[in-house]
Each structure stands twice: as structure tokens, then as C-alpha cells.
Amino acid sequence: MNFDLTQGQQEIIRRAGEFAERHVAPRAVAIDRTGEFPRDLFQAAAAAGLAGLNVPVAYGGGGQGVLACVGAIEEVSRRCASSGAILLVHNLLVCEAVSTVGSEHQRDAVLRKLASGEWLGAFALAEPEAGSDLSSLQTTAARIASGYRLSGAKAWVTNGTSADAFVVFAKTGDAGLTAFLVERTRGGVRVGTRTESLGVCGSGCCELVLDGCEIPAENRLGAEGDGIRIASRALDTGRIGVAAQAIGIGRACLEQALDYARTRRQGGQAIGEFQAVQWMLADMATDIDAARLLTWKAASARDQGLACTLESAVAKLTASEAAVRASGKGMQVLGSRGYSRQHSMERFFRDSKVTEIDLGSSDIQRLTIAAQILA
Ligand SMILES: Cc1cc2nc3c(=O)[nH]c(=O)nc-3n(C[C@H](O)[C@H](O)[C@H](O)COP(=O)(O)OP(=O)(O)OC[C@H]3O[C@@H](n4cnc5c(N)ncnc54)[C@H](O)[C@@H]3O)c2cc1C
Structure with missing residues (x-):
């Protein structure tokens, strides 16, 4: 499978990264602490073209497809998993369902509002x-x-x-x-x-x-x-989004652990020189890379109009379990600081868990995968 992203896909992911760094990252701690829904950030994301990524251009969307969308969700989730969840539900469940099965009237009246960010979907x-x-x-x-x-x-x-x-x-x-x-x-x-x-x-x-x-x-x-057909299709696509959210969280864990491993010194050396720490970092990097490849594979299948129930379940299962492992190892690398509320590792640790539950637990993903491969 060829994963050379088009210029358009690269541009969306770059724009999402810039948006997330500038607008989302400074708010992430407060969003977590207060539980306030960042509606203004959703509007800002819409202004940056992130509200209708997978909606056809004819209805005011970006027409970019699921692969670009999951790249954007990873970037946003890397800074704030709540903001990633907001975008994934809006784009990959709600816009997806209205785009694919909505009547002409619904697409014209509702999808346009969703794609422009005038309306937020659930x-x-x-x-x-x-x-x-x-x-x-x-x-x-x-x-x-x-x-x-x-x-x-x-x-x-x-x-x-x-x-x-x-x-x-x-x-x-x-x-x-x-x-x-x-x-x-x-x-x-x-x-x-x-x-x-x-x-x-x-x-x-x-x-x-x-x-x-x-x-x-x-x-x-x-x-x-x-309803079952519509829900199943939307869940197939939404689960690829949850996988991307999990990868974003996992990446944040790895980046913070790497920084700490380079700067924290114990026994006269950086802790990153201890093999035990290196192995944790290597496992995290390997897990995240594997999860991203499987997630892009599933997104690519969806963009090609292929059935992706198997690929989506594999991606979600792999990425969510990778994120949970990465947050545990990340916390271990940071020691007591990882456990402290002064560092964001404890937020990543809490945020990662939902990816194993939301839109179908890991058990349900395993059942789905088994049913698909046994069929
Ligand atoms: C933060 C969050 C956000 C969410 N957002 C949305 C949303 O936007 N829209 C929405 O519709 N839903 C949403 N959900 C709901 C989510 O999709 C469900 O929680 C999830 O599908 C699991 O359902 P449940 O919690 O009822 O667990 P249950 O179905 O009661 O399962 C409990 C346990 O039993 C296991 N289990 C159940 N059935 C089987 C089986 N057949 N074989 C093996 N094990 C089994 C499960 O794996 C789990 O471990 C959200 C959930 C959370 C926590």
C-alpha cells in the first residue's frame, strides 16, 4: 500500500498541526481541569477548514477524505484529546453519516451548516x-x-x-x-x-x-x-478516528518521555542512557508507528470506497492499546513527575483509556476481527 500523501493531504495535516500548536495547546490544561466545552475552539477549527474535511466540496466541505482527516485528528489530539474527540465525532461520525445517506435536502440544509462549523454535530x-x-x-x-x-x-x-x-x-x-x-x-x-x-x-x-x-x-x-447499516458504516469510519486520537495521545507521551530522558540526570548520567529507559522509549516508538500504519491503511481503504470493517477494528484495537501502554511507560520514565498534576503525562494517562472503550471496547474489536477473518 502506498502512503505517499498528496500535497492536499500534507497541507491539511500541516495546517491542523499549526492550528493545534497555536490555539489548542495553550488551552489543553484548562479544558481538562474545568471540563468546559471549548466551543470557540471548534469555531476556530472550522475557520481553519477542519470542520468539514470529509464533506464533498459541493456542500461546502474540504473533500479531503478520511486519511487527511485522521492526520488532522492526530495532530489535534497530540495537544488535547478532548479537542480531538470533538473533531472526530463531528467529522467522522456525523458529517460522514449525513454525507453518505442524507437526502439532497439534508445535505443542502444540514451538511452545509456542519461543514462550515455553523452547527456542531453529535x-x-x-x-x-x-x-x-x-x-x-x-x-x-x-x-x-x-x-x-x-x-x-x-x-x-x-x-x-x-x-x-x-x-x-x-x-x-x-x-x-x-x-x-x-x-x-x-x-x-x-x-x-x-x-x-x-x-x-x-x-x-x-x-x-x-x-x-x-x-x-x-x-x-x-x-x-x-439504522444498523448506517451506524455500522459510521462506526467503521469513527473507529479510524479514535485510532488517530489514540496515536496523537501516544505521540505526546513519547515526546514528553524523550525530552525527560534527555534532561533528567541520575547516577551522573541522563536517564536516557539507562537501557531500561531506552527499551521503554523504543517500545513506545514502535507501537505508535505500527498503529499509525494500520490506521492509515484503514483510512486509505475507506477513501477508496472499500469495506473497512476489519481494517478499522484492527486499527482501533492496535492504536488504543498502544496509547494506553505508551501513557503507562511514559509515566514510568517520568517517575514521580509523571504522577504529578504539574506534568501533562497524568492527563495523557487518563485520556488514553477512553480509546479502549469509546465506539466499541477492545473486546468488541477482537470479536469483530475474529468474525471477519473466520467468515
Ligand atoms: C468518553 C466516552 C465518549 C463516548 N461517546 C459516545 C458518542 O459520542 N456516541 C455514542 O453513541 N456512544 C458514545 N460512547 C459510548 C461508548 O461507545 C460505549 O460506552 C461503548 O460502546 C461500551 O458500551 P458500554 O459502556 O455500555 O459497555 P458494555 O457494553 O456494558 O460492556 C461492558 C464490558 O463488557 C464487555 N462486553 C460487552 N459485550 C461483550 C461481548 N459480546 N463479548 C465480550 N465482551 C463484551 C465490554 O467489552 C466491556 O468490557 C462514549 C463512551 C465514553 C466513555
Whole structure:
């Protein structure tokens, strides 16, 4: 597989790196400590062209594809995993779903707003009693004369505290699961307060309650009963984004560990001269590089229009476990300073864990991989 990035892809990744260094890095600690959703940073990211990266140019997006998008998400996550999560959900779950299955009207009316950053999107699939097992979803969409009435509660909705539009999955009688676009301003939409969490504290995760929320039929995404297909495709792409987020976190761990290994002296020498420390650094670098190659492979397959369920699960599993290992080793290299809140290693340590859970746990990725290779 050829990974020579085009000039356009290189330019997006360079621009994302510059944006992240200038705007995101100085805010990362405060975002983590206060848990405040950085809506202004999302607007700034949109102004830098990072809100509609994978949206066709005809609808106001960059038309850059998933590979450029994951390169950008890695750059942003390297400075702030919350900001990386915000961009990955908006670009690779919400814009992805509306781009691929939205009607012409939805693309014109909604996708344009998402791509320009006028609207922030959120993806509401999981529920308090349904995470790995989508067959347990309880939210319903009942047919009414004007369209549908949605009732139920969604959990862990990233971007939820600030989102303008939600992609919501609900049961439509015997038809199975169906996807809908729900604007925040609709009656019956109740957005909860931020769900307190270990990491990615500024990603606006919350509960979303749909209390008899009525929406017109034109807000349905795809056909009735198409929900599982739409969710699965979006999850395939979103998981590549989580992999990129994990690589960004892993890279931050490695960079901080390398700096420390060069400057911290014990026993009359830099600790980077101890073989035990060198091996940790070598393992981290190897893990991160392998994870990036698998992630780019999955993104490349998606950009070529190929099925990428296997590649996406492999990338997410590898990258998330690499990030968790990198944050543990990074903390070990920094010793007590890594454990201190004065260094960002403890934030990387907390942030890395969610990548093994969000959008399908590592166990679910292993099940997916096994099912694909046994088929
Ligand atoms: C910070 C954060 C952000 C999130 N953002 C979003 C979002 O934007 N949109 C959204 O829809 N969801 C989101 N989620 C939800 C996330 O996708 C789910 O938490 C995840 O799919 C796991 O579901 P669960 O938490 O219900 O765990 P469960 O499904 O209850 O699983 C619990 C444990 O059992 C294991 N397990 C379950 N089933 C099996 C099985 N069949 N075989 C083997 N092991 C199994 C799991 O691996 C896990 O270890 C987010 C979650 C977090 C923590």
C-alpha cells in the first residue's frame, strides 16, 4: 500500500498541526481541569477548514477524505484529546453519516451548516442499558401524522452539551433501527449536564433525553430499518478516528518521555542512557508507528470506497492499546513527575483509556476481527 500523501493531504495535516500548536495547546490544561466545552475552539477549527474535511466540496466541505482527516485528528489530539474527540465525532461520525445517506435536502440544509462549523454535530447511539449490544436499544420513534415522535434516553453523547444537531438511532416498530436528524431546538429535546469522567473532560459528553420529541418525516436519515447499516458504516469510519486520537495521545507521551530522558540526570548520567529507559522509549516508538500504519491503511481503504470493517477494528484495537501502554511507560520514565498534576503525562494517562472503550471496547474489536477473518 502506498502512503505517499498528496500535497492536499500534507497541507491539511500541516495546517491542523499549526492550528493545534497555536490555539489548542495553550488551552489543553484548562479544558481538562474545568471540563468546559471549548466551543470557540471548534469555531476556530472550522475557520481553519477542519470542520468539514470529509464533506464533498459541493456542500461546502474540504473533500479531503478520511486519511487527511485522521492526520488532522492526530495532530489535534497530540495537544488535547478532548479537542480531538470533538473533531472526530463531528467529522467522522456525523458529517460522514449525513454525507453518505442524507437526502439532497439534508445535505443542502444540514451538511452545509456542519461543514462550515455553523452547527456542531453529535452522534447519539449508546444508551444507559445499550452499549456493545445494539439490539438492546430502547429509544423509540413512533409514526405520527407529521412524521415521528421520539422517546428515550441516550448516554455518553460526545459534543452533546453544545451540539446543534444530533444523529439519533431509534427503534421503528418491526422495521428495526432507524436513524434521524434531531435539531437541538426541537420541543422535547433535553440535553443533560456534562457527564463527569476520568479523561477527555472537555468533550461535552452528556445524556440526551427525547421526551416525546416530534420531528418531520424529512428528518429521517436513510430508509426505515436502515439504522444498523448506517451506524455500522459510521462506526467503521469513527473507529479510524479514535485510532488517530489514540496515536496523537501516544505521540505526546513519547515526546514528553524523550525530552525527560534527555534532561533528567541520575547516577551522573541522563536517564536516557539507562537501557531500561531506552527499551521503554523504543517500545513506545514502535507501537505508535505500527498503529499509525494500520490506521492509515484503514483510512486509505475507506477513501477508496472499500469495506473497512476489519481494517478499522484492527486499527482501533492496535492504536488504543498502544496509547494506553505508551501513557503507562511514559509515566514510568517520568517517575514521580509523571504522577504529578504539574506534568501533562497524568492527563495523557487518563485520556488514553477512553480509546479502549469509546465506539466499541477492545473486546468488541477482537470479536469483530475474529468474525471477519473466520467468515
Ligand atoms: C468518553 C466516552 C465518549 C463516548 N461517546 C459516545 C458518542 O459520542 N456516541 C455514542 O453513541 N456512544 C458514545 N460512547 C459510548 C461508548 O461507545 C460505549 O460506552 C461503548 O460502546 C461500551 O458500551 P458500554 O459502556 O455500555 O459497555 P458494555 O457494553 O456494558 O460492556 C461492558 C464490558 O463488557 C464487555 N462486553 C460487552 N459485550 C461483550 C461481548 N459480546 N463479548 C465480550 N465482551 C463484551 C465490554 O467489552 C466491556 O468490557 C462514549 C463512551 C465514553 C466513555
